[in-house]
Amino acid sequence: MGEQRSDYQEFFGKHVGFTAKCIRDRLRHELGRAGHKLSAEQAIVLVNLWHHDGSNQQMISDFLGRDKTSTTRWLDVLEKRNLVLRVTSKEDRRQNMIYATNEGKQLCESLLVVFQKIHDTALNGIDSEEVAICQDVLRRVRENMGE
Amino acid sequence: MGEQRSDYQEFFGKHVGFTAKCIRDRLRHELGRAGHKLSAEQAIVLVNLWHHDGSNQQMISDFLGRDKTSTTRWLDVLEKRNLVLRVTSKEDRRQNMIYATNEGKQLCESLLVVFQKIHDTALNGIDSEEVAICQDVLRRVRENMGE
DNA sequence: GAGCTATAGTTACATTTGCAACCGTTGATA
């Protein structure tokens, strides 16, 4: 650890960042190609509701690791297109619980196909044990970064 | 491959994207804490010159995987602070060759310390063989994404 | 060398993003 290196090419963060960008760009591209007029982030929010319907906005922000103002604006778009619904919680009137509409759920199903396809393409031909190790390393890096 | 999953939580891209963000945020934070008034990207451009002095702007853009307009603007900032120099190539007058000034090189050294520290922190306590597997998986994912 | 296409870099514009300040609600404490 700490040996003389000094080349950005070799820094771990570069590999992670570059790969993340590849996948994100691919997602954007596939969404466009499939005719969905959604940004990658909007699609992620919607897909996320598939198993977390009724999340409030703060939960969504935390889950995506983005500012809550961004979430507000993504939901503005999704709500305007009747894909999600903001429902004020009765237990805590500060919170909006976010639900996918039927239309949203329907779109979600087709988005999940796109996500799954990219996931499978990304990992194509890679030993699943190595993928598991990779994910574990990434998880521990996040821990080390204090998250 | 392709088994029923449909939960964004489990998609590989999420782990990579989240980890990349952790590292990038940490870099921003450390740069601020160290008093360097540079964005993460500007720092990366400068550090990149350490072993690739004289790159043209297109090479820098490709290397960072970002738009060439972004590179133009990062260099505007770095040049204004006398950290880099744009030199028109004599072989091809369209190209600017980018060189770090002495001041830039000096700053670069201290930036490399920050980069190295984050790198080491990120990988702290993780078996180096597993890190190697992780990097290899990431590399193959990029290949699979067509980059 | 005229005309064409491709490339490096810049500029203009629209979009996205995060930060800070703000409002309304909640819950703890006096």
Place this chain on the structure above:
DNA sequence: TATCAACGGTTGCAAATGTAACTATAGCTC
């Protein structure tokens, strides 16, 4: 119950970013 700090969400603003259009140079083909 009055006060106050904390929290969820929204808005305004400034900075960062990508796309498209543009300029200037290079190189190919006639």
